[in-house]
Amino acid sequence: MAREIQVTFDCDDPAALASFWADALGYRIQEPPPGFDTWDAALAAMGIPPERRNDASALIDPDGSGPRIFFQRVPEGKTAKNRVHLDVRAAPGLTGDERMAALEESCTRLVALGARRIERYEPAPPLQGGHIVLTDPEGNEFCLD
CATH class of the missing domain: 3.30.720 (Signal recognition particle alu RNA binding heterodimer, srp9/1)
Incomplete structure (x- = not known):
């Protein structure tokens, strides 16, 4: 169920x-x-x-x-890397340069809202299409996928 x-x-x-x-x-x-x-x-x-x-x-x-x-x-601040995080699906169905351009566009918008860019991972076929790791304004990690 x-x-x-x-x-x-x-x-x-x-x-x-x-x-x-x-x-x-x-x-x-x-x-x-x-x-x-x-x-x-x-x-x-x-x-x-x-x-x-x-x-x-x-x-x-x-x-x-x-x-x-x-x-x-909560009274305590964030002290360690998240063990669970959100993947924001910013480029579903896209591949290669088109995918990474869409992720970069989303990244720019989110950084303007208060996110912090951490790292970009390039596509590594056949299983990984590339993604960008960011943190929200309170330091919670998430990925643009």
Whole structure:
């Protein structure tokens, strides 16, 4: 039986990281509960003090096919390389120079949003088409694939 999954990021600034990943993935911030125009209004009605209103944020796939992505504030910072990471499929179906050009274009856009470029891996046929490793604004590694 297939299960629905959620991807969770521990982070320092859930709102900022959610905004980055929404732009990176074409996702959108999850809407506030019915009856509220903003999350701030909903959290105020729930009695959440202003200093705790950035403790979490969530993204949803506008098409409803991808997993929900949740961001939660944690007290500790990132200290080691991720053991699990996202591959952002920026060039599906493309090969060779066309693929790498599409990855570079996506990389440039994401760096402008706050990502940091780490390394480019050239295509190594027959199994690897090439990819670029980046980090998000809080240092979480991901690949443009």
